[in-house]
Amino acid sequence: MKRIKLILIxxxxxxLSRVIPTTGQVxxxxxxxxxxxxIKTEIELPKQATPPILKLFMANNQIAAVTANGVYRNxxxxxxxxxxxxxxxxxxxxxxxxxxxxxxxxxxxEGVTHQLDLPEYAKNDTIxxxxxxxxKILQVGTTKGLLxxxxxxxxxxxxxxxxxxxxxxxxxEDLWVATNxxxxxxxxxxWVNLDDDLMAYxxxxxxxxxxSGTTKADILFGGLFSVGxxxxxxxxxxxxxxxxxxxxxxxxxxxxxxAMWFGTDRxxxxxxxxxxxxxxxxxxxxxxxxxxxxxxxxxxxxxTPKGISQIQQVAMTLAQKAATFEERIKLRHDRYGMVSxxxxxxxxxxxxxxxxxxxxDGLWTSIYLAAExxxxxxxxxxxxxxxxxxxxxAMERLETITGIPGFPARSLVAADESTGQGGxxxxxxxxxxxxxxxxxxxxxxxxxxxxxLFYDLVAEGAMKERVKDLVQRIMSHIVDHNFQLVDLDGKAxxxxxxxxxxxxxxxxxxxxxxxxxxxxxxxxxxxxxxTGDQKFEKAxxxxxxxxxYAENMVPQKMYGPFDINHSDDELAFLPNYTxxxxxxxxxxxxxxxxxxxxxxxxxQPDRIPLWNIISSVALKKDCDLKIALEELQLIPMDLITxxxxxxxxxxxxxxxxxxxxxxxxxxxxxxxxxxxxxxxNSNTYIYDSGSDGYGEDDGAYFLLPxxxxxxxxxxxxx
Numbered sequence: 001m002k003r004i005k006l007i008l009i010x011x012x013x014x015x016l017s018r019v020i021p022t023t024g025q026v027x028x029x030x031x032x033x034x035x036x037x038x039i040k041t042e043i044e045l046p047k048q049a050t051p052p053i054l055k056l057f058m059a060n061n062q063i064a065a066v067t068a069n070g071v072y073r074n075x076x077x078x079x080x081x082x083x084x085x086x087x088x089x090x091x092x093x094x095x096x097x098x099x100x101x102x103x104x105x106x107x108x109x110e111g112v113t114h115q116l117d118l119p120e121y122a123k124n125d126t127i128x129x130x131x132x133x134x135x136k137i138l139q140v141g142t143t144k145g146l147l148x149x150x151x152x153x154x155x156x157x158x159x160x161x162x163x164x165x166x167x168x169x170x171x172x173e174d175l176w177v178a179t180n181x182x183x184x185x186x187x188x189x190x191w192v193n194l195d196d197d198l199m200a201y202x203x204x205x206x207x208x209x210x211x212s213g214t215t216k217a218d219i220l221f222g223g224l225f226s227v228g229x230x231x232x233x234x235x236x237x238x239x240x241x242x243x244x245x246x247x248x249x250x251x252x253x254x255x256x257x258x259a260m261w262f263g264t265d266r267x268x269x270x271x272x273x274x275x276x277x278x279x280x281x282x283x284x285x286x287x288x289x290x291x292x293x294x295x296x297x298x299x300x301x302x303x304t305p306k307g308i309s310q311i312q313q314v315a316m317t318l319a320q321k322a323a324t325f326e327e328r329i330k331l332r333h334d335r336y337g338m339v340s341x342x343x344x345x346x347x348x349x350x351x352x353x354x355x356x357x358x359x360x361d362g363l364w365t366s367i368y369l370a371a372e373x374x375x376x377x378x379x380x381x382x383x384x385x386x387x388x389x390x391x392x393x394a395m396e397r398l399e400t401i402t403g404i405p406g407f408p409a410r411s412l413v414a415a416d417e418s419t420g421q422g423g424x425x426x427x428x429x430x431x432x433x434x435x436x437x438x439x440x441x442x443x444x445x446x447x448x449x450x451x452x453l454f455y456d457l458v459a460e461g462a463m464k465e466r467v468k469d470l471v472q473r474i475m476s477h478i479v480d481h482n483f484q485l486v487d488l489d490g491k492a493x494x495x496x497x498x499x500x501x502x503x504x505x506x507x508x509x510x511x512x513x514x515x516x517x518x519x520x521x522x523x524x525x526x527x528x529x530x531t532g533d534q535k536f537e538k539a540x541x542x543x544x545x546x547x548x549y550a551e552n553m554v555p556q557k558m559y560g561p562f563d564i565n566h567s568d569d570e571l572a573f574l575p576n577y578t579x580x581x582x583x584x585x586x587x588x589x590x591x592x593x594x595x596x597x598x599x600x601x602x603x604q605p606d607r608i609p610l611w612n613i614i615s616s617v618a619l620k621k622d623c624d625l626k627i628a629l630e631e632l633q634l635i636p637m638d639l640i641t642x643x644x645x646x647x648x649x650x651x652x653x654x655x656x657x658x659x660x661x662x663x664x665x666x667x668x669x670x671x672x673x674x675x676x677x678x679x680x681n682s683n684t685y686i687y688d689s690g691s692d693g694y695g696e697d698d699g700a701y702f703l704l705p706x707x708x709x710x711x712x713x714x715x716x717x718x
Contacts, residue, residue: 027616027625027713029713029715030716031716032715032717035317036298036315037637038311038312038313038314038673042307042308043301043308043310045065045308048083049069049083050067050068051067051307053065054090054091054290054303055090055291055303056292056303059093059098062074066088068086069084070085070088071091084101084110085108089102089104090128090129090130092130092132093132094135095134103127104127105126105127106118107138107140107149118142118147121155122145122147122153122155125142125143126142127140128142128143129166131167131168131169136151137150138150139175141177143163143164144160144161145159146177156177156184158191159191161181162184166208168212170217171215171216171232172187176219178222179206180205181206182199183195183205200238207222208223209221210222213255217231217233218230222249222250222253222262225240225248225249225650226239226245227262239271244271244275244651245262245275245651246267246650247264249264250264251263252289252291252292255294256297256300261294263290263291266287266645267279267289268283275651276673278674279645280642280643280690281347281640281643282640282642285305289304290304291303298312318715318718319718321632325702325703328699329700332353332355333699337394337397338398339364339368340360340361340364341358341364341641343356343695344693344694347693348640357411357412357418357419357420360440360446361410362439363442363445364679365446366447367450367700367704368703369454371700371708372387372703373453373454374457374708375388377457377711392454398443401433403428404477404486404488405473405476407485408443408447409435409436410438413433414432415434426488438487439496440493441497441498441512441516441571444474444496448475448522448526448527449574449575451526451530452530455468455530467530468531471531472531472533475523475527475531478496478520478523483497483543497509498516498519498520504552511562511563511565513556514553517553518576521543521544521583522578523578525540528540550588550591554591554594556595556599557569563660564659564683569680569681573614576595576599576618580596593619600615600619605669606684607627607631607669607672607684608631609705609709610680610701610704613625614708629709629715634672635672635673640677640696641676641677641695642676642692642693643688643689644674646675646687652668654666654667655667659685663686665686666685666687670684676689677697678701680701
């Protein structure tokens with residue numbers, strides 16, 4: 001993780017908050033059980049089917065997909081049908097369930113050779129939509145008006161010159177027509193343009209989609225800036241960006257039992273009790289939605305120019321989700337026992353997954369190691385113990401490979417492996433391996449968070465002694481080098497600095513003053529717990545009594561008007577948990593809790609489950625555990641780093657202040673299923689993120705808060 005330093009001289013931070021006393025109260029656990037996980041699947045059409053996918057119908061209990069070159073029916077999950085014509089642009093069903101297709105200028109029933117041409121006076125028009133009014137009358141919407149065919153062609157005069165985008169018949173046999181110059185309605189045989197007398201000026205007389213509401217007496221419409229309902233009972237409504245509509249114009253509407261679905265040219269929208277936005281290849285073959293078909297209560301198909309995407313709600317438990325994530329790690333994210341993300345040689349193609357070195361292999365592996373420690377403590381599953389031991393040994397190797405007692409490498413590769421770009425690499429004496437130096441505080445945070453947990457919850461016998469010796473070496477190295485991590489060149493690494501001379505007196509370390517003070521105190525307390533060596537207790541006392549490190553850590557969370565570094569939150573909350581797990585000084589405990597309370601107050605709006613759980617453990621109160629549970633459920637099953645874009649949305653107002661990298665950000669977090677993959681160390685307010693599908697996260701960022709929550713009794717019932 002790269003961090004930007006404050007270079008301006010800051011005034012002394014004055015703490016205004018009061019200590020929040022802890023009561024030792026028992027926090028009730030939340031029963032989890034089944035929930036509905038949304039999963040996207042690509043529906044494979046026959047090879048002969050030519051995109052785009054234009055329409056989807058439920059016809060005679062079969063799904064019919066209309067493409068540019070025919071109609072294909074899904075029968076018992078198998079496709080039937082063959083090519084039929086070409087150049088189709090739209091389609092509709094007749095009253096017998098037969099599909100009628102339209103090209104730019106012709107109409108034809110599937111399987112029938114007879115072709116219906118537009119009349120001579122409309123031969124230059126383009127057909128946009130079709131609707132059978134009854135068994136004999138076909139309504140045809142074109143770029144220049146509405147035509148009626150009942151054996152003869154007729155023009156609807158009121159529609160002349162208007163672009164007809166959608167046609168609908170309601171329960172009273174009235175016709176509704178959405179155009180670019182008004183919402184037309186035929187009542188008792190008489191046509192009116194509702195925008196001439198009734199519709200709001202702000203609708204700009206422009207409509208794209210029509211659909212029946214809960215009852216056919218309700219007419220749903222999609223306009224330029226809103227969706228609305230003209231209700232049969234008079235309870236009309238209108239929804240726009242300020243009401244939660246993510247984007248528009250809405251060009252397709254479908255109503256299902258539990259939700260309304262809206263299609264746009266930049267994603268899919270669902271409205272049930274709340275709003276949901278589906279954008280990018282995590283959810284759709286293509287962002288333009290041509291049609292939507294609610295298949296059943298929990299399954300919806302979406303037709304796009306590039307294929308059909310299925311979004312399905314699948315009942316599962318968080319334990320089942322965790323098992324799936326475990327399997328992913330085993331298949332694609334295990335590199336010499338270390339765990340981290342992988343790269344994909346072909347976007348989104350998991351068969352091309354390749355593991356590779358990462359700057360923070362030690363930190364990411366520690367996240368997984370800690371998760372497996374909690375998992376074993378909760379379940380006693382031998383597989384969890386095996387995984388924890390394997391991860392521990394990989395992290396242990398990061399220290400032994402350097403040949404410097406107590407100095408862990410950032411990462412390691414075989415001598416003939418690529419090291420990627422940049423970094424400080426060293427060849428081992430046997431010339432079989434290379435290890436990466438300039439190890440940062442990030443790595444030590446990970447090591448010293450996970451080792452005590454492994455020591456307490458998993459290790460036994462000789463393994464316990466190995467942990468003890470490793471912690472002894474790491475912390476002796478740091479203490480003996482004046483609270484620094486010293487590399488092969490005899491110099492302190494760039495970021496692993498906890499010495500009082502720098503932390504308390506150097507302007508370059510003002511940003512890290514609080515966070516690094518917390519880190520070293522946590523490391524020392526953990527070392528005392530694991531090794532029993534009083535040398536570390538003495539160092540702890542020196543830093544707290546002589547160099548006021550406890551007071552330093554109270555304002556450790558930097559936030560506006562100062563630079564907000566979300567990546568540092570991970571480097572604060574993990575040692576915060578460790579410190580409060582092993583600290584036993586009643587005089588300093590209120591100060592530590594003051595720091596936790598202050599940080600939690602700042603982080604609370606971010607809805608990050610790991611911070612919620614750690615804060616609940618530390619403060620002994622419920623710090624939004626229900627939100628933590630919701631967020632764990634919302635994490636997508638697909639962890640490919642797809643490009644996720646939200647900067648065009650209407651429902652996410654922009655913060656007038658950009659983030660630390662100058663990027664635009666929203667005033668509230670982007671909903672988890674709708675933003676890029678995050679290990680809880682990135683800005684969840686950033687609109688656009690992702691790498692176009694060239695990587696996959698390992699998912700340990702889900703496993704850690706889940707199993708930590710289970711271990712502390714916050715989540716029960718799985």
